[in-house]
Amino acid sequence: MRRWWWLTIGMLFWGSTALFAQPLTLDRCIQMALASHPSVQIALNQKEQATARRRQAEAQLLPDLSLNATGRFQGPIVTFLVPLPTAPSPQEITIVPSLTHLVNVELRQSVYSGGRFGHAIRGARHYEMAAEKSLEASRRQLILNVTEAYADLVSAQEMERVALQAKERVMIILQTAKARVEAGVAPKFDVLRAEAEMASVEEQLLQAHNAVLLAMAALNEWIGQPPRTKLELVPLQEPPDIPTDRWDDPRLTEQALALRPEMQALHYQIEARRARVRFARADSRPLAFLSSNYQQQQATGFTKGFQWGISLLVQFPIFDSGRRQRVLEEEEAALQQTLWQREQLAKAIRLEVDGAIRGVQLGYQRMATARSALSAAEEAFRLAKTRYEAGVGTLVEVWDAQVALTRARASFVQALYDTHKALARLSFATATPLDDILRLIRHPVDKNQKDGRG
Numbered sequence: 001m002r003r004w005w006w007l008t009i010g011m012l013f014w015g016s017t018a019l020f021a022q023p024l025t026l027d028r029c030i031q032m033a034l035a036s037h038p039s040v041q042i043a044l045n046q047k048e049q050a051t052a053r054r055r056q057a058e059a060q061l062l063p064d065l066s067l068n069a070t071g072r073f074q075g076p077i078v079t080f081l082v083p084l085p086t087a088p089s090p091q092e093i094t095i096v097p098s099l100t101h102l103v104n105v106e107l108r109q110s111v112y113s114g115g116r117f118g119h120a121i122r123g124a125r126h127y128e129m130a131a132e133k134s135l136e137a138s139r140r141q142l143i144l145n146v147t148e149a150y151a152d153l154v155s156a157q158e159m160e161r162v163a164l165q166a167k168e169r170v171m172i173i174l175q176t177a178k179a180r181v182e183a184g185v186a187p188k189f190d191v192l193r194a195e196a197e198m199a200s201v202e203e204q205l206l207q208a209h210n211a212v213l214l215a216m217a218a219l220n221e222w223i224g225q226p227p228r229t230k231l232e233l234v235p236l237q238e239p240p241d242i243p244t245d246r247w248d249d250p251r252l253t254e255q256a257l258a259l260r261p262e263m264q265a266l267h268y269q270i271e272a273r274r275a276r277v278r279f280a281r282a283d284s285r286p287l288a289f290l291s292s293n294y295q296q297q298q299a300t301g302f303t304k305g306f307q308w309g310i311s312l313l314v315q316f317p318i319f320d321s322g323r324r325q326r327v328l329e330e331e332e333a334a335l336q337q338t339l340w341q342r343e344q345l346a347k348a349i350r351l352e353v354d355g356a357i358r359g360v361q362l363g364y365q366r367m368a369t370a371r372s373a374l375s376a377a378e379e380a381f382r383l384a385k386t387r388y389e390a391g392v393g394t395l396v397e398v399w400d401a402q403v404a405l406t407r408a409r410a411s412f413v414q415a416l417y418d419t420h421k422a423l424a425r426l427s428f429a430t431a432t433p434l435d436d437i438l439r440l441i442r443h444p445v446d447k448n449q450k451d452g453r454g
Contacts, residue, residue: 023232026150029223033146034139036224043131043138050131054124060117063109072100097298106293111312114285115278123275126268133265140261140428146222147424153215154233155417159410160208166406167201169381173398174198176389190395197399201406236420244361246441252430255440256353257346259431266342273335280328287315349429356426363419370412377401377408 034040077098081090110117174194180186217227225231257263291311299305317324384401387393427434 023234025234026147026236029150029219029233030143030146032223032225033142037142037222039138039142040135043135047128047131047135050124050128054121054128057117057121057124060110060113060120063107066106066108068102068104068106070102074098074100100298101296102298103296104293105295106291108289108291110288111290112286112288113282114287115282116285116287119275119279119282123272123279126272126275130265130268130272133261133268136261137265140431142222144424144428146219148421149215149219149222150233151236151417151420151424153212153219153231154235155413156208156212156215157233158235158413158417160205160212162406162409162413163201163205163208165409166402167198167205169402169405170194170198170201173385173388173395173402177395180391185391186395193395193399197402236417238367238416239364239419239423240438242364242438242441244364246444247357247360249357249441249444251440252357252426252432252437253350253353255432256349256430260349260429261431262345263342263349266338266345270335270338270342273331273338277328277331277335280324280331283324283327284317286317289313352429353426356422356429359422360419360426363415363422366415367412367419370408370415374405374408374412377405381405 074096077096079093081093083090174191174197177186177190177194181188181191213228216229216231219231220227220229289312291313292309293311294306294308296306297303381398381401381404384393384397388395388398423434427437430437432440
């Protein structure tokens with residue numbers, strides 16, 4: 001029994017590792033998140049609710065068919081004698097039988113609603129479109145979150161490699177210091193200092209590894225995996241080299257205002273609110289229904305076993321103590337509120353795009369600065385190490401150069417992946433794929449056509 005238990009655990013473990021036999025790409029992580037994350041499922045359910053409400057509104061235009069049936073056992077029985085000229089004696093006729101039944105079929109159709117049904121249907125359709133755009137907004141937000149989590153994990157893994165490289169450098173320096181001390185050309189202090197530096201970089205390596213685990217748990221949460229699932233990711237390439245002034249393009253703000261699903265959702269909500277205002281105004285108009293029914297019943301001395309009828313029902317609203325007027329005022333206020341929300345959202349989008357552009361520009365500037373600093377730090381460390389091995393330099397120079405090199409590599413890694421996240425935020429803010437943004441800014445507009453992003 002124990003053997004089968006361990007075999008089952010082994011198969012489950014093999015299945016979980018086989019799922020990620022190949023390194024995960026960013027696109028694959030996004031697909032996994034879109035397929036499983038609750039935020040998308042919630043928005044999808046809201047869209048389905050809006051679709052159901054739209055179908056309910058459309059059903060008001062269709063006829064309504066109902067069937068009612070009743071049966072009754074009663075008493076006492078009421079009868080009386082009626083003389084008939086064709087009969088030799090009076091005949092007994094039942095007026096109230098002991099058992100009665102009634103079956104009624106009614107068909108009801110609206111013939112005039114004063115525009116109520118049309119406005120209700122249009123409003124429901126607009127709400128359905130708003131829900132569709134909200135679903136798109138939820139998906140785009142999830143894509144941004146996954147992209148940032150992906151970049152954070154890759155950055156943390158690169159930081160761990162930087163810490164590991166620093167440990168390898170310190171190990172070489174420690175071995176060199178021991179050899180020099182044994183040769184009698186360096187003080188024992190150099191070994192003690194190297195050992196202390198080794199302890200410091202080992203602590204940095206532990207912190208870097210813990211940062212990897214935390215970033216991995218965060219990404220696992222977004223893609224629907226257990227927090228401790230081990231992930232191997234494909235590194236992100238350096239972004240294309242674009243001059244920083246090219247990013248300051250007013251067309252990006254124009255695209256954001258036109259393409260952001262949140263703005264489009266508010267547009268449909270405004271149209272739905274306008275339809276509700278029209279519905280409230282139409283509610284003071286008359287209603288007309290056409291009703292036809294066929295009824296089967298217990299035959300008696302005064303009734304036959306069936307009857308039918310066609311009716312026209314007209315309802316005129318006369319006095320409701322101001323209820324309809326208050327409803328109209330409420331809907332008009334709700335419409336005005338939605339209009340203000342659109343203006344507020346437009347300002348927020350302009351500010352978001354402006355911040356995203358500045359973030360991208362800062363990222364490119366940081367990358368350029370960090371790349372130059374890294375090149376200088378690598379050369380400084382090489383020279384300091386060579387001087388120390390030749391006996392013409394001090395260990396202090398080596399440690400200073402080693403710390404500067406580690407810091408320069410960490411700064412470049414941080415700048416690189418911060419730039420990736422800034423580009424993802426710009427793509428989200430403008431609701432435009434990054435490739436389309438790059439094609440746009442490579443063809444700048446004239447300077448006299450640029451205006452401020454208010």
